[in-house]
Amino acid sequence: MTFTRVTTLLAVVASAHLTLAQELTGDGGMPPFSxxxxxxxxxxxxxxxxxxxxSGTFDGQRFSRLDQIDTGNVDGLKLxxxxxxxxxxxxxxxxxxxxxVMFITExxxxxxxxxxxxxxxxxxxxxxLPDDLRVCCGRNNRGVAILDETLYMSTxxxxxxxxxxxxxxxxxxxxxxxxxxxxxxxxxPLIVKDKVITGIAGGEFGIRxxxxxxxxxxxxxxxxxxxxxxxxxxxxxxxxxxxWRTGGSPTWxxxxxxxxxxxxxxxxxxxxxxxxxxxxxxxxxxxDSVLALDGDTGEMSWYFQFTPHDVHDWDAIQxxxxxxxxxxxxxxxxxxxxxxxxxxxxLDRETGEFLVGKSFARxxxxxxxxxxxxxxRRPGKLPTVEGTLVAxxxxxxxxxxxxxxxxxxxxxxxxxxxxxxxxxxxxxxYTAGDxxxxxxxxxxxxxxxxxxxxxAIEPAxxxxxxxxxxxxxxxxxxxxxxGDVVFSGTVDGYFYALDARTGEELWxxxxxxxxxxxxxxxxxxxxxxxTMPSGNVVYTFALDN
Amino acid sequence: xxxxxPSHVGTLPLAMILLLGLTFWGARADAQETENPFTGPVDVxxxxxxxxxxxxxxxxxxxxxxxxxxxxxxxxxxFRTASTDxxxxxxxxxxxxxxxxxxxKRNSSDQAVWQVVxxxxxxxxxxxxxxxxxxxxxxxxxxxxKGNCGRCHIxxxxxxxxxxxxxxxxxxxPQTDLRSDLTDPNAEVDPRWWTLTVTQEDGSVVQxxxxxxxxxxxxLMDEQEGLRSFSKSQIRSFERDKNSTxxxxxxxxxTEQDDLITYLLNLRREQ
Numbered sequence: 001m002t003f004t005r006v007t008t009l010l011a012v013v014a015s016a017h018l019t020l021a022q023e024l025t026g027d028g029g030m031p032p033f034s035x036x037x038x039x040x041x042x043x044x045x046x047x048x049x050x051x052x053x054x055s056g057t058f059d060g061q062r063f064s065r066l067d068q069i070d071t072g073n074v075d076g077l078k079l080x081x082x083x084x085x086x087x088x089x090x091x092x093x094x095x096x097x098x099x100x101v102m103f104i105t106e107x108x109x110x111x112x113x114x115x116x117x118x119x120x121x122x123x124x125x126x127x128x129l130p131d132d133l134r135v136c137c138g139r140n141n142r143g144v145a146i147l148d149e150t151l152y153m154s155t156x157x158x159x160x161x162x163x164x165x166x167x168x169x170x171x172x173x174x175x176x177x178x179x180x181x182x183x184x185x186x187x188x189p190l191i192v193k194d195k196v197i198t199g200i201a202g203g204e205f206g207i208r209x210x211x212x213x214x215x216x217x218x219x220x221x222x223x224x225x226x227x228x229x230x231x232x233x234x235x236x237x238x239x240x241x242x243x244w245r246t247g248g249s250p251t252w253x254x255x256x257x258x259x260x261x262x263x264x265x266x267x268x269x270x271x272x273x274x275x276x277x278x279x280x281x282x283x284x285x286x287x288d289s290v291l292a293l294d295g296d297t298g299e300m301s302w303y304f305q306f307t308p309h310d311v312h313d314w315d316a317i318q319x320x321x322x323x324x325x326x327x328x329x330x331x332x333x334x335x336x337x338x339x340x341x342x343x344x345x346x347l348d349r350e351t352g353e354f355l356v357g358k359s360f361a362r363x364x365x366x367x368x369x370x371x372x373x374x375x376x377r378r379p380g381k382l383p384t385v386e387g388t389l390v391a392x393x394x395x396x397x398x399x400x401x402x403x404x405x406x407x408x409x410x411x412x413x414x415x416x417x418x419x420x421x422x423x424x425x426x427x428x429x430y431t432a433g434d435x436x437x438x439x440x441x442x443x444x445x446x447x448x449x450x451x452x453x454x455x456a457i458e459p460a461x462x463x464x465x466x467x468x469x470x471x472x473x474x475x476x477x478x479x480x481x482x483g484d485v486v487f488s489g490t491v492d493g494y495f496y497a498l499d500a501r502t503g504e505e506l507w508x509x510x511x512x513x514x515x516x517x518x519x520x521x522x523x524x525x526x527x528x529x530x531t532m533p534s535g536n537v538v539y540t541f542a543l544d545n
Numbered sequence: 546x547x548x549x550x551p552s553h554v555g556t557l558p559l560a561m562i563l564l565l566g567l568t569f570w571g572a573r574a575d576a577q578e579t580e581n582p583f584t585g586p587v588d589v590x591x592x593x594x595x596x597x598x599x600x601x602x603x604x605x606x607x608x609x610x611x612x613x614x615x616x617x618x619x620x621x622x623x624f625r626t627a628s629t630d631x632x633x634x635x636x637x638x639x640x641x642x643x644x645x646x647x648x649x650k651r652n653s654s655d656q657a658v659w660q661v662v663x664x665x666x667x668x669x670x671x672x673x674x675x676x677x678x679x680x681x682x683x684x685x686x687x688x689x690x691k692g693n694c695g696r697c698h699i700x701x702x703x704x705x706x707x708x709x710x711x712x713x714x715x716x717x718x719p720q721t722d723l724r725s726d727l728t729d730p731n732a733e734v735d736p737r738w739w740t741l742t743v744t745q746e747d748g749s750v751v752q753x754x755x756x757x758x759x760x761x762x763x764x765l766m767d768e769q770e771g772l773r774s775f776s777k778s779q780i781r782s783f784e785r786d787k788n789s790t791x792x793x794x795x796x797x798x799x800t801e802q803d804d805l806i807t808y809l810l811n812l813r814r815e816q
Contacts, residue, residue: 089643089644131642134640134648138645139643139644387606395613419613421613422606426598428598428599431650431652434650435599435602435650437602439601439602440601440603440606440614441605441611441614442605442606443609443613448736448739449736449787470760473612473613474760490760490761491760492760493759496760505761505778510761
């Protein structure tokens with residue numbers, strides 16, 4: 001074959017590829033998939049047609065500037081396509097959308113790329129997993145991160161992988177921790193500059209938590225910050241004896257990032273064993289906290305612990321929501337946090353200073369928060385051998401599913417639960433890689449006796465502006481848009497839209513399957529879409545053309 | 546049996562080691578296929594202790610399930626994924642692949658696994674049919690005659706729909722619970738048997754048994770056994786009554802209660 005013939009053939013192939021790409025996007029005039037640079041990630045809010053990271057933008061607001069779908073027309077939403085996931089496990093994914101291509105993670109540790117306008121597939125990457133995995137809470141994955149043309153995904157065997165976004169080919173595969181010691185990974189990583197920031201799960205298996213940064217090109221580890229300090233650090237004394245070695249404090253949901261302050265914010269989970277706290281006397285730092293870490297080195301700038309010496313499994317595994325608001329007449333770079341322990345907090349994200357705190361859901365364990373935001377515990381609420389009735393439940397007043405903040409309304413939207421449980425303790429020996437909880441919980445009444453709700457919280461006061469009640473217990477996150485619409489889902493299979501200012505119901509559709517994920521929105525060819533997983537199907541809606 | 550391990554292996558010739566190894570694995574496999582060798586009262590207590598430490602986080606302290614953690618109720622006398630002791634052994638040992646259910650601690654002995662199986666079997670609420678307090682025949686006459694229980698309850702395909710189907714009630718309700726059901730029916734009412742009162746937009750009222758309620762709608766069976774469905778946004782209001790619609794049968798004599806309970810305890814699947 002001559003050089004001329006080769007170049008002609010390449011030109012034909014390239015031309016066919018371009019035509020195919022345009023056709024597959026469902027919009028011949030749309031630019032094809034282009035690399036997602038660090039600059040694009042920094043300015044993700046300016047390209048609302050794309051959803052470039054787990055929470056949409058680095059501030060964790062899960063707010064979109066798209067406004068084609070608004071309070072006046074949302075009741076005209078129609079199903080456009082559905083993507084069926086082969087596995088039946090809980091579907092907790094938030095897809096990414098880049099220039100008309102959607103990336104959906106699937107149980108257990110797979111990812112597929114589809115045309116975002118039609119739902120039709122390009123490729124699927126299936127991660128090979130060992131047979132002897134032991135994970136606490138299902139074989140789930142919540143999403144990928146992207147930088148340039150590479151996707152980054154956590155896997156259940158505690159690896160992080162780099163995958164070519166155009167072809168689905170594996171580029172690198174790095175072991176983060178030994179899964180046989182109880183470590184696993186489920187959360188979407190976060191890109192900060194040229195690094196992949198990613199956490200770890202395993203708080204029910206006696207792990208020692210950490211947050212890692214990996215080189216995005218090579219997958220080699222750049223830094224690790226343990227969420228339980230070692231014996232060379234004074235805060236290690238917040239753990240009795242050697243309990244810090246098996247103290248949990250995992251990092252199993254995605255954090256946020258402030259580029260101006262160059263701080264990464266990340267929540268930490270429960271100390272272990274979950275319920276039997278007498279063997280880990282002390283505050284158990286930095287479990288159930290938010291950590292502010294240097295974006296280049298991972299060095300800790302400050303921490304705030306929501307639940308010192310937790311014995312109710314109230315992980316601070318929520319999305320740190322960053323917003324610039326006014327508190328007591330003073331502008332603040334704030335962090336908004338509705339916690340699993342039933343208290344809402346506003347913190348100063350530069351310093352970690354506690355600004356506002358108030359319960360946003362039913363709780364019986366604390367009189368309130370003191371001036372520093374530390375809970376004032378009520379006596380008689382610790383787990384016992386016989387069981388102690390406490391609100392909220394171990395699953396908490398909220399959990400990992402995303403809240404949303406609308407800069408247009410100034411409200412934080414949270415999926416809340418007013419439940420209660422009997423907490424009990426049991427003796428349990430630690431064995432590496434096995435469950436290590438030291439007790440559990442029982443439901444005193446059928447779940448029909450309790451209620452979930454979307455609550456709209458004013459960050460400057462912690463007051464609840466409105467609520468929208470649902471059957472218990474909803475496990476869906478919330479999306480807010482510039483159309484002043486709030487989207488969420490129910491445990492009984494509804495996807496719905498509320499007026500962001502009033503909480504009035506505007507639209508709902510029965511999809512049938514329980515919702516365990518957070519909705520997201522994007523646009524292709526000038527048409528806005530809204531996506532929500534239900535059961536093991538990913539549904540996408542839009543207005544009629 | 547399956548917990549047996551060779552000792553002083555280092556002093557044995559290779560052929561003997563191989564033989565013992567085969568015997569060991571054979572014994573382990575056999576353990577999962579044979580009947581449970583650990584079924585005494587002590588085994589129940591040890592199994593309970595193991596269950597509380599390792600299983601109750603998802604299945605509840607009493608094994609009644611945990612809707613938040615997702616572990617199902619194990620006290621109904623029926624297991625979704627196993628119908629024999631050997632099947633239960635495998636589930637307890639290995640978990641259920643592709644689900645959240647993981648097996649017992651990996652270093653647990655076969656004896657420990659069997660003891661958990663024994664404890665799970667003990668959670669079966671069905672009372673023994675030995676030494677029942679009354680006469681099943683007299684109880685049936687009371688059920689079908691003076692008690693008029695069939696007006697609301699189906700037994701073996703015939704009866705009313707306004708109360709739970711009692712065809713296999715003897716498998717799921719022990720004697721004490723049945724006695725409480727008769728004399729104090731409000732003590733424990735499944736949400737399926739709550740009463741809903743719906744006030745429609747025109748002010749008319751519909752009342753019925755709560756067949757299902759979700760975040761946006763209600764479905765009930767009205768007094769004429771009609772199936773009615775309402776959108777919550779298209780009614781004026783609704784109320785839940787968490788009491789039972791069944792009257793308290795306190796006027797029954799002690800003998801009548803015993804007879805009725807004996808009849809109900811005998812309502813089981815055909816063996």
